[in-house]
Amino acid sequence: MDIEQFRKEGYKAIVKICDYYYALRESKIPVIPPVEPGWLRPLLADSAPQQGEDFAVIAEDYKKHIVPGYTPWQHPSFFAYFPTGFSFEGLIGDIFASAASNPGFNWTASPSCTELEIIVMDWAAQMLGLDRSFYNASGVGGGCLQNTASDAALITIVAARRNYTNRHPEVKLEDLVIYVSTQTHSLGLKAALILGLQIRALPVKAEDNFSLRGSTVREALEEDTKAGKRPFILIATVGTTSSGAIDNLPEIKEVAKDYPDLKIHWGLTNFDSSAMWVRDRRYLTEALDITPPFLRTPQGEAGTVIEFRNWHLGLGRRYRSVKLWFILRGFGVEGFQAHIRKGIALNRSFIEYVNKSPLFKIVAPPAFSLTVFRLDPKPQTPSDSIASEQTLNELNQIFYGRINARKDIILTQTKLNDTFCIRFAVGSRYTEEEHIKQAFDVLTQEANLTLEAWRQREVGAG
Amino acid sequence: MDIEQFRKEGYKAIVKICDYYYALRESKIPVIPPVEPGWLRPLLADSAPQQGEDFAVIAEDYKKHIVPGYTPWQHPSFFAYFPTGFSFEGLIGDIFASAASNPGFNWTASPSCTELEIIVMDWAAQMLGLDRSFYNASGVGGGCLQNTASDAALITIVAARRNYTNRHPEVKLEDLVIYVSTQTHSLGLKAALILGLQIRALPVKAEDNFSLRGSTVREALEEDTKAGKRPFILIATVGTTSSGAIDNLPEIKEVAKDYPDLKIHWGLTNFDSSAMWVRDRRYLTEALDITPPFLRTPQGEAGTVIEFRNWHLGLGRRYRSVKLWFILRGFGVEGFQAHIRKGIALNRSFIEYVNKSPLFKIVAPPAFSLTVFRLDPKPQTPSDSIASEQTLNELNQIFYGRINARKDIILTQTKLNDTFCIRFAVGSRYTEEEHIKQAFDVLTQEANLTLEAWRQREVGAG
Known part of the structure; x- marks a missing residue:
């Protein structure tokens, strides 16, 4: 061509x-292909x-x-996972990035790719209200765009492990332990698999809204330290995937004071999940710097530029900053706020429907634009078997199976401790009030059909 | 918008x-911004x-x-690194992929993303002449598109480590060793850093054209095994970055027969470096499968589909198969062959210029479309200091410094054992005979200026 x-x-x-x-x-x-x-x-x-x-x-x-x-993640009736970000500004950014076709691993390999990323990550840090120590302009901390949140978590664990083993060279890799909660995204487990390290998922309670508490962390640390294990990083989350829970960071920070070797990494769930900021970039470069002769450049040797290849797993890196730049300028801070507020408002409408309905109950307090609920109807008779916890789980699995078989709506399941439940995540740009109403009508209809079949089965069995 | x-x-x-x-x-x-x-x-x-x-x-x-x-990697006078692939077919593929904005981690998350990748990777395997056991259609082996070659290497090492520790659960991670050669791309060293494992770079010789020999591997294995170490993977390369060297695979395979625990991974340097094929996909899924409740789908549970999230590091994955599909169809097999042959023919022209010149010598035999050469003039008098190896290195560093200061050409340096040399890599779609001639004229001009300054210095010193 x-x-x-x-x-x-x-x-x-x-x-x-x-x-x-x-x-x-x-x-x-x-919405279902x-x-x-x-x-x-x-x-x-x-x-x-x-x-x-x-x-x-x-x-x-x-x-x-x-x-x-294609499964159209931008469909107005897409309520599964977390709807991915899409904007036409971002698409035009991708078009230019692909036309530049640049692996951007060094400053010299393409100055604009590196410099624009340095600048827009500072814009984004400012918009999110991060401390100035996280800005690239600080010269010490900084931010960059990673492939995915999984990469960001893996890199952070690698940097923490390197920092730990530098200080404790006698420690065996076999004794290192990564801490997560049972609600942490599977990126924690996957990083442990990749690195071949132990991982411990700390329990959370429904009465704490599935948030990790300081006391739980302290107990685990005492137990593991006594057993000769070395917990070296804790992944705390602001907005879990399952229920949007927020770990109790003030409590966890207090505990960490007594265990200076434990580093805490926050998973900021935001509009671009691959954005990563660190307070001290040397943690990354000390763990990941490799410079063979064919990658040496005068600017790199002079130390006057950031070489992003030493901040991530691979060598070549996609050119994403142009996309972020277009989006930040095209939307402006207020445009972002409006988008987030619209998602939260639509989710609030959904919650109102749920609260008014005799069929459903909310399982975890709604967070951001995510609601976790389940079918939990008022018993019709004192002997109605639906009252028990075990049958409720079974009932909800059947209910979810029915929703899953439909072609006009998409939602995802989850488990919060032993409770099987359903996630309703709002985020598509094209979702409006009417789609929330439609979705709720579909859920009500399927809930009634599920209950009807269940009770008929009960009658047949009785 | x-x-x-x-x-x-x-x-x-x-x-x-x-x-x-x-x-x-x-x-x-x-060509230099x-x-x-x-x-x-x-x-x-x-x-x-x-x-x-x-x-x-x-x-x-x-x-x-x-x-x-931007550093324009598609510029006719770009001879650095390896010129990246670019085509308008690929760009249109990227436009559609970005418009689909899909994380494609599950079959259900977007059936077309998974199914198209399954198909086009088989097309590419066939075009490259891989054995049928590498096809996705084999049901056992398969191929997928990774972010970068670094990711592919890291994943392969993780899979090999898992397979090894499954068979030898008593082995400590501290005793595991990754084998590479001194010529292996830095992705080997980086993977070792990320995983916290030992790595041993086996030596190669100029008389073997920088190719790794079986005898070298055998010696290292004997030594390490005696010392209680556990070499578990060897990364062999077909076309090294520095000089295009091809490791002696038949010899290495013979040695590996005596060490069944050692797995060999080939780095196929081809048009899309992130293409990865395996003979048995279970090595990947056994090492990388994580399925939290919110990622369970009927198709995934039924095992009727490939879930590519278990073949790579992250969860979400870029949709690249549409790009590959457009390119494979737009170019056809003959279009690919023509592109590769053109690069090789242009490189041959460059070699002819070098061979005819009294100024330069080729350091490693030209491989594919890469030539590694250096300034190595005939001594003008019997006492000409340029004859010694050490001064030649110094001279070439000055020569490269001069080329590096120019704005009209871009090449990269490398070191082959102790020899400092310069890489000339052809690959841009817009490079023609005239640009090779221009490049050689620039090199000749800078070489003469380098020599003139050198000899004047010698005279001054003498």
Whole structure:
């Protein structure tokens, strides 16, 4: 494809995307794609063609075979996981980033990629109200964009381990322990698997709203220290995935004072989950700096530039700052606030429906734009078996199975301690009050059908 | 930005990219950006704006302040590192991927993202002539797209470590050793840093063309095994970064027969360095599978689909298969072959210039489209100090410093054992015979100036 062909096909791509988002906004695309595992292979060729094909043909196949198999995370009725961020400003940023096609691992490999990231991460830190010590401009701390939150957690653990083993070179890797809570995102467990280290998931209680308490941390530390183990990092979370719980940081910090070797890492769940800030960048570079001869540059040797390759796992890195820059400027601080407030307001509408309904109960206090609830109807007779905890779990699994079978709504399940429950996460840009109402109507309808079947089964069994 | 604004700004982005590539093709953009560390901060605002800005203003700033700071890896005179792959087909793939904005960690999270990756990785495996056991269709082996080659190496080491410690649960992590050669890409050293494991870089010789030999591996294994160490993986390379050397795989495989615990990983340096294939996907999933309740899906539980989140480090993953699909179809197998052959042919022209010149010598046999050479002139008198090895290194560092100061060409340095040398890597789509000639003329000119200054210094000193 030459430059003029690109101009033509590029325009056509823009048109296709506009059409797609109009259809999405009007819910003309189903939120669950109508496909089954393995559907795609028979529709495509068995191998790459010998000669290149006309791009118009390829683009037509894309529209016909690939697009229908997308799960549209921006659909107004998408309430699963956490809806991903999307904006047209970000898309244009991605277009320019892909056109620059740059691995940006060194300042020299592309000055703009590094410098823009340095600047926009400071903008974002300021917008989030972080202390100035986290700014790149501080010269000591700093922020950068990681691939995913999993990468950020893994890197932080690697830096903490390096710092710990530097101070305690006699310690065996086998004795190191990572602390998380049972509510920490699976990124904690995965990092432990990758690093081959022990991990301990500390319990949380429903009456604490699934928040990790200082006393729990202290008990574990006493027990593990006595047993010769070395807890060296605790991952605390502000907004867990399951229920949006916020760990009790003031209490945990108090405990950590008595255990100076324990470092606390906060997982800031925000608009761009891969944003990472540190108070002292040397923790990263001391753990991750590798500079073979072919990566030496005058600017790097002079120490006048940040070399982001030493802040992350790989060497090459995606150019994401242009996207963040476009979004920050296009939305402005108030635009971000409005987006977040809209999600919270829509979630509040959902909570009102739940609270007014005799069918559902909220399991954890609503956090941000996430509600965790379950089917928990008032017993109809004193002997109604639905009153027991065990049957409630079973009932909710059937209820979730029914929701899962529908094609017009998507939600995800979770477990809070032993309670099976359902997550309702608001965040798509196209979700409005009407979609919350529709979603609640669907949930009510399925709840009634679930209960009806359950009670008929009970009657049959009795 | 609403859909209609996106249409307008999207068109304008396409126009800007076309303008940029016309300018690039004609070398109207310098290959070294005319900027100094820190130049960007004073040009941008101190913080994100309070209210959103008009995108036309933002896009204007992008063109004025950001674009001039790019190092254009697609420039015809870019001969540094390895030129990155870029094609307009790939760019359109990225546009659609960004528009889908999908973390694709589960089949359910977006069926097309998973299924297309399954299919195109088999296409690519077939094109590269890999054994069928590496195809996803085999049901046992398979391939997927990783972020970078560093990720692929790290994952492979994690899988090998897990497999080893499963079989030898008594072994301490402290005793495990990763084997690489001194020529292995720094991804080996970085993986060892991340995992906190020992690494041993085995020596290679110039007379073996910097290829790792079986006898070297055997000696190291005998020594380490006697010392109670546990070498569990060897990273062998087909096409090293420094010189394009190919490790002696037949010999290494013979040695490995006597050490069944040692697994060999090949680093296939090809058009998409993040492509990874394994003969048995269970090595990956056994090491990386984490499935919290909120990620359970009927298709995942049924085992009828590949869940790529268990094949890599993070959870969310970029949607890259659409890009690969467009490129494979747009170029066809012959298009790929033509691109590779063109790079090799241009490199051959460069080699001819070098061989005819009395100034330069080739240090390692040219591999693929990479030549490693250095300034090594015929002595002009019997006492010419340039004849000695040490002064040659010094001379070449000065020579490279001069090239590095130029704004019209970019090459990278390397060291092969103790020999300081210069890499010339061809790969940009816009590089033609004339740019090779230009580059060689620049090198000759700088070489003569380097020698002139050197000899004057010698005269002055003598």
